[in-house]
Amino acid sequence: MHFPITDVTVNPLFLAAVGFVVGLLGGFFGVGGGFLAGPMMFLVGVPMNFVVGTDLAHMTGKSFVAARRHRALGHVDLKLGFLMVLGTVPGVEVGARIIEFLEDAGNIDLVVGVAYIVILVAIGAFTAWESLRALQLVRTEAMDAREALAFRGVTRRVHLFRLPPLISLPESGIESISLWVVLAVSFLTGLLAGVLGVGGGFIRMPMLIYLVGVPTHVAVGTDLFEIIISAGFGTVTHALKGNVDVLMALVMQTGAAIGAQIGAVSTRYFAGPRIRLLFSVLPFVGAGLTLLKLTGWLGGH
Amino acid sequence: MKNPDVKILLRNFLIELAIYSLLVVIYVYVALRLLAEPLEALFDTNLVVYAFLGLILILAQAVLLEAVTTFIVSRLKLERYE
Numbered sequence: 001m002h003f004p005i006t007d008v009t010v011n012p013l014f015l016a017a018v019g020f021v022v023g024l025l026g027g028f029f030g031v032g033g034g035f036l037a038g039p040m041m042f043l044v045g046v047p048m049n050f051v052v053g054t055d056l057a058h059m060t061g062k063s064f065v066a067a068r069r070h071r072a073l074g075h076v077d078l079k080l081g082f083l084m085v086l087g088t089v090p091g092v093e094v095g096a097r098i099i100e101f102l103e104d105a106g107n108i109d110l111v112v113g114v115a116y117i118v119i120l121v122a123i124g125a126f127t128a129w130e131s132l133r134a135l136q137l138v139r140t141e142a143m144d145a146r147e148a149l150a151f152r153g154v155t156r157r158v159h160l161f162r163l164p165p166l167i168s169l170p171e172s173g174i175e176s177i178s179l180w181v182v183l184a185v186s187f188l189t190g191l192l193a194g195v196l197g198v199g200g201g202f203i204r205m206p207m208l209i210y211l212v213g214v215p216t217h218v219a220v221g222t223d224l225f226e227i228i229i230s231a232g233f234g235t236v237t238h239a240l241k242g243n244v245d246v247l248m249a250l251v252m253q254t255g256a257a258i259g260a261q262i263g264a265v266s267t268r269y270f271a272g273p274r275i276r277l278l279f280s281v282l283p284f285v286g287a288g289l290t291l292l293k294l295t296g297w298l299g300g301h
Numbered sequence: 302m303k304n305p306d307v308k309i310l311l312r313n314f315l316i317e318l319a320i321y322s323l324l325v326v327i328y329v330y331v332a333l334r335l336l337a338e339p340l341e342a343l344f345d346t347n348l349v350v351y352a353f354l355g356l357i358l359i360l361a362q363a364v365l366l367e368a369v370t371t372f373i374v375s376r377l378k379l380e381r382y383e
Contacts, residue, residue, distance in 0.1 A: 061359040239348065
């Protein structure tokens with residue numbers, strides 16, 4: 001099928017299949033999946049300027065479907081989601097400005113790429129270690145398997161910070177937390193996303209669990225809700241610059257829609273530590289793909 | 302935690318996926334092909350309308366596709382994976 005806006009011919013079934021896989025991962029783990037869809041689109045000849053914008057567009061629709069499913073399952077904390085947006089948007093903006101500033105120093109792509117790999121490997125390794133420990137605790141101490149967490153020290157310390165206003169997040173099971181903590185965490189995830197040029201699901205999902213103390217299932221659903229807003233905003237800004245092929249995004253979304261539903265519903269059959277253990281593989285995949293890009297294998301530098 | 306019969310769920314999922322894929326292939330080749338020309342014209346003439354219309358189309362299609370899968374499941378009375 002010929003896509004006149006990007007002027008490329010791509011098999012729509014391939015795009016739908018990529019959408020399906022990314023949708024499945026997104027629905028299950030609450031990530032956007034740009035780390036996978038981007039390189040796949042680039043490999044079939046989609047120009048780089050269209051890759052990011054079109055990916056964001058299909059991500060918006062996919063996250064919408066998955067978040068609706070998670071909402072039906074009681075896995076979306078809308079209050080937290082809206083508050084997170086307040087911190088994420090300025091964070092992304094500041095991150096983008098930092099990148100603009102650093103670009104003058106030269107070789108910024110290599111620095112950002114290496115930082116991205118280090119952060120992803122750290123997140124993957126930590127999540128794998130923690131979830132394996134949590135699973136061990138479930139076996140040895142008969143802990144509730146659904147939300148067993150083996151790393152509560154930082155969460156406790158974060159909750160000791162009581163600067164007003166204090167808010168409650170009943171859907172996340174949090175009685176009281178400083179609003180500033182939520183804003184700081186969302187600003188930090190936005191900042192990292194802006195600097196690294198990614199959606200941020202990789203970073204936000206673990207931070208919601210380990211810093212804010214949100215249960216894994218709710219972290220996945222709430223992250224997807226936030227992706228709808230951030231990716232929707234990104235879609236419009238990229239489209240205004242002429243970097244979105246809406247037709248291609250619609251084709252990708254046909255696969256992503258059913259994948260996202262399956263992914264979202266599948267979380268019901270997995271306890272929190274198992275979701276986190278499976279999730280821990282994704283950052284390593286993302287790091288590997290970035291390494292390939294940096295070394296030129298995926299059209300990098 | 303539920304412990305569903307995996308074989309039945311898998312069979313139902315494959316039936317749902319097969320019907321959905323067929324409908325989607327028809328949809329892509331008929332409906333989306335028709336959209337190609339007007340979208341290209343809009344892309345060349347008015348990026349602002351293109352940007353917002355694109356977002357609306359994405360969200361509308363998301364609702365439509367979700368409704369299609371729900372319809373397939375309820376119409377065939379398939380016990381779903383949920």
